[in-house]
Amino acid sequence: MDAITMNLLKEVADLDALPTGAYNLRANGKGAGRNTTANIDIVTKEDKPGIDIIIKPGTKKESVHIPVIISETGLKDLVYNDFYIGEDADVVIIAGCGIHNCGGSLSQHDGIHTFHVGKNAKLRYVEKHYGEGDGLGKQVMNPTTVVYLEEGAVMEMETTQIAGIDDTIRTTKGEIKAGGSLVVKEKIMTTGDQKAITNFEVDLNGEGSAANLISRSVAKDHSRQEFNSDIRGNAPCAGHSECDAIIMDQGWVGASPKLTAAHIDAALIHEAAIGKIAGEQLDKLMTLGLSREEAEEQIINGFLS
């Protein structure tokens, strides 16, 4: 692996070398390495680009890394990854996409990830998007995540986009059966002229199902962000969404939370707050000896931690 690939791997998956356990590395639109285990199989799709990741029922304490690296300028990559998590499994999946674009053309990665999480299975899914480049070409990523949770299945998704992605539309859809629970934690920071749109749609279809969407974002410079969510309670369920944004410079943030209750025992809550860093927060950190810039950095790092 070259230095650029290594650096991108470090950024998106915190890896210094190829991971242990199951993994599939995709680089510049092609497979670049794969490992399977007794419980986790990875199969290349035949009808379209992408892979199927099949995790056997009862698999515990295993992880799958599926990083995607793009270092060729002008490459547009579209990939469909389907995940089948067996009943009672308890696993971690680490995805991430890193683009290094030093040319003048647009580089784009659109990943469509579909999760079928079996009964009482537990999944932690971590994805990180990162772009870098010294050219004029844009880095674009449009991740789509579709989640089907069976009875009692639990999925926690952490998604982070802190730097370097010029345009992004991030779509997450979920359908949750009885006793299932989906938690989504999203962290976004946009700078310069970047644009980020987040769309959440979750259907709570079974008794005791739950969804918790937590979005924290920072919009700096002239960047724009949009947050749209719709939690639909179709059964006795609990839905909560929370959108907190810090706006700086000439940033722009729009939040459109929507709740739809179609059952009398659907308990749905939305919280949204957009604002600049409070003056008293800066004052407090400055009384500890930090400069204004250091104080801002601490507040943003903490907010997005």
Next chain:
Amino acid sequence: MLEIKHLSYKVEDGSEILQDINLTIQERFVAITGPNGGGKSTLAKLIAGLYEPTEGQILFDGNDITHMSITERARLGISYAFQQPVRLKGLKVSDMLRLAAGKEKKNVDYCGYLSEVGLCAKDYINREINASLSGGELKRIEIAMALARSTQLTIFDEPEAGIDLWSFQNLIHVFEKMYEETRGSIMIISHQERILNIADRIIVLKDGHLAQSGSRDEVLPELLGTTKEACDILLGKMGGTK
């Protein structure tokens, strides 16, 4: 240590919150008291740099700090524990204590600072400074941060506010210990007799003016409505001793 010359502070509507305050403070434990709205917190904020005076001068160890930023004053050795502590989403108690202790300090004694203020480090060190903490808990963390800074001058703005009286009795020893163990000075804005009782000097601010300033023995009896003469007469009649 601290010299305040003709200090005034006017707000936008023209009302004067502080008028021509003159003070020279050498004592290591000073309590500022007086009725609400008298200008106590304003004076503290002017010293810490959160407000800039409309007139006058503040000298700290001979340095003119009147127009210095909050950061510059903090780095010179002034700490300010807020009356209403600020919440900071995402920052943890450990982060704040580490920032307070300073970059150069490698091993921060989180446990020590927190147990001083009556909090169990194990339960609090990873808590976020957010709405899940009560006002009293935030207040104790605010005091722990001042301990971690351990600067030449620490200003506490009504440390008793938001803390129940029983717990506050236990917190008094924090100030006493700070007084004994550090070489720094303490300035406390307080209405608590127990605090006034351990101060070297008491300053009374009323309606933006300096109403009284002197040693504890001079000021406290008058504040409590028990002048020395009154006490002597009372003790004499009852055959007690002073």
